Amino acid sequence: MSTGEQAHSTTVGTIDEEILAFTAGKDLVLDHQLTEADCIGSAAHAVMLSKMPVTPPVLTKEEADSLCKELARIQQMAVMGEFEIRPEDQDVHLAVERTLTERLGDVGKKIHTGRSRNDQVALDLRLFAKERLLDLMSDTAELAESLTLFAEKYADIPMVGRTHMQPAMPSSVGLWSTAYAEAVLEDLQSLRHVYTLNDQCPLGAAAGYGVPLPIDRKLTSDLLGFSRPIHNVAHAIQSRGKLEYQILQALGQLMITLSRIAQDLMIFTLPEFGYFSIPKAFGTGSSIMPNKNNPDVLELIRSKAAQVVGQGTTVGMILHAAPGGYNRDLQDAKEPFLEGMATTRASVRILSRCIAGLKAHPDRLRAAFDGGVFATDAALALVAKGVPFRDAYHSVKDSLEDLENEDPDRAIGRKKHLGATAGISFGLYRDRIAASRGFIRQGREHFHAAVRRLFAGGK
Ligand code: ARG
Numbered sequence: 001m002s003t004g005e006q007a008h009s010t011t012v013g014t015i016d017e018e019i020l021a022f023t024a025g026k027d028l029v030l031d032h033q034l035t036e037a038d039c040i041g042s043a044a045h046a047v048m049l050s051k052m053p054v055t056p057p058v059l060t061k062e063e064a065d066s067l068c069k070e071l072a073r074i075q076q077m078a079v080m081g082e083f084e085i086r087p088e089d090q091d092v093h094l095a096v097e098r099t100l101t102e103r104l105g106d107v108g109k110k111i112h113t114g115r116s117r118n119d120q121v122a123l124d125l126r127l128f129a130k131e132r133l134l135d136l137m138s139d140t141a142e143l144a145e146s147l148t149l150f151a152e153k154y155a156d157i158p159m160v161g162r163t164h165m166q167p168a169m170p171s172s173v174g175l176w177s178t179a180y181a182e183a184v185l186e187d188l189q190s191l192r193h194v195y196t197l198n199d200q201c202p203l204g205a206a207a208g209y210g211v212p213l214p215i216d217r218k219l220t221s222d223l224l225g226f227s228r229p230i231h232n233v234a235h236a237i238q239s240r241g242k243l244e245y246q247i248l249q250a251l252g253q254l255m256i257t258l259s260r261i262a263q264d265l266m267i268f269t270l271p272e273f274g275y276f277s278i279p280k281a282f283g284t285g286s287s288i289m290p291n292k293n294n295p296d297v298l299e300l301i302r303s304k305a306a307q308v309v310g311q312g313t314t315v316g317m318i319l320h321a322a323p324g325g326y327n328r329d330l331q332d333a334k335e336p337f338l339e340g341m342a343t344t345r346a347s348v349r350i351l352s353r354c355i356a357g358l359k360a361h362p363d364r365l366r367a368a369f370d371g372g373v374f375a376t377d378a379a380l381a382l383v384a385k386g387v388p389f390r391d392a393y394h395s396v397k398d399s400l401e402d403l404e405n406e407d408p409d410r411a412i413g414r415k416k417h418l419g420a421t422a423g424i425s426f427g428l429y430r431d432r433i434a435a436s437r438g439f440i441r442q443g444r445e446h447f448h449a450a451v452r453r454l455f456a457g458g459k
Pocket of ligand 1: 027090091117118121326328330331334
């Protein structure tokens with residue numbers, strides 16, 4: 001049993017070895033994903049410190065420059081997988097400070113002036129999320145585009161519309177596919193919303209209560225390309241976890257849409273349906289049954305949706321009882337958050353490829369129509385001649401067999417009103433996709449320009 005004899009010396013004091021391992025937890029591994037962000041944030045902090053109106057200065061311009069140079073080098077090491085986070089570092093923040101101090105001596109020891117790991121990790125997560133949300137939004141726009149293109153290609157191909165999974169009314173492939181394109185675009189709206197929430201800078205909140213130094217929080221926020229600093233310093237720290245929860249909820253929404261598309265595809269590609277087929281190379285075989293070509297990729301999207309929704313719930317549960325101020329519980333929100341982000345992006349990309357390779361089979365789609373599918377249309381045709389709806393309903397119900405020779409192509413051409421089979425505006429989808437891409441492009445350019453300027457020494 002450890003009683004404290006096996007203590008470990010760290011940058012911030014001596015800690016029992018087992019306690020250190022337990023409290024650092026997976027940070028030693030997960031924090032590698034945050035190294036680049038940590039360096040970008042530290043560079044902005046160093047520049048701000050060098051401009052702080054105090055005599056003597058905390059950092060001279062030259063010292064800030066040397067820190068930025070060293071931070072750029074650490075970033076490079078991280079990209080090559082050569083940056084080390086040691087157990088005694090506890091996390092990426094102290095690993096970076098240790099490395100800066102090893103290389104630059106006292107200048108390295110000054111980097112943590114006026115900040116805490118609490119605002120530092122909150123910042124790292126926001127910088128990380130910003131880049132990843134931009135990537136995810138761009139892949140999501142791509143998926144919406146694949147669905148729209150598929151819809152346009154088969155716009156006029158009839159497809160049985162279902163309720164309770166049972167044949168219901170005439171529909172079309174165009175309607176089926178743009179329904180999901182529209183859902184994906186709405187999920188993209190949710191991503192834009194959380195992107196905007198995320199686009200605020202927590203730096204300078206320090207432990208959550210600010211510092212008695214004339215730091216310039218607006219400057220660091222601008223240097224990092226954020227829209228603004230988070231105003232209240234306590235909120236800057238407490239919004240950690242809450243933000244990840246909100247992002248995961250938006251991811252969960254998107255994953256639920258993906259899962260439902262996957263579910264439809266699994267049904268409609270069954271040999272019994274044969275409406276659609278995905279490329280053979282997207283299926284996987286069986287080790288015993290030579291005949292198999294299974295839609296594992298779609299099944300996994302379904303299970304990943306469950307996981308991402310679960311990861312959101314995990315973060316919500318970690319958070320719900322945490323009092324105000326920083327609590328170490330928040331560290332445990334990191335893993336579900338990082339996992340959820342990675343899983344969602346991988347799923348969106350793979351489904352996009354499935355849709356891009358999807359083929360519809362018009363003969364099978366038309367053959368699936370039976371007379372009953374036309375019943376409601378027939379009743380409404382009687383209504384158009386002046387028959388009260390309920391009477392028309394019963395008259396058709398009593399002679400369903402008369403509908404066997406109805407033409408599905410003509411049926412879908414008759415529904416011309418807004419948003420129906422013959423009233424879909426594909427331009428609307430293209431416009432929304434283009435608007436989202438504009439938003440993503442702007443966000444990316446603004447952010448990347450800020451980071452470039454930061455490391456170019458403000459030139
Ligand atoms: N690794 C820690 C986390 O993710 C960094 C913040 C530590 N802060 C503290 N007060 N112990 O939360």
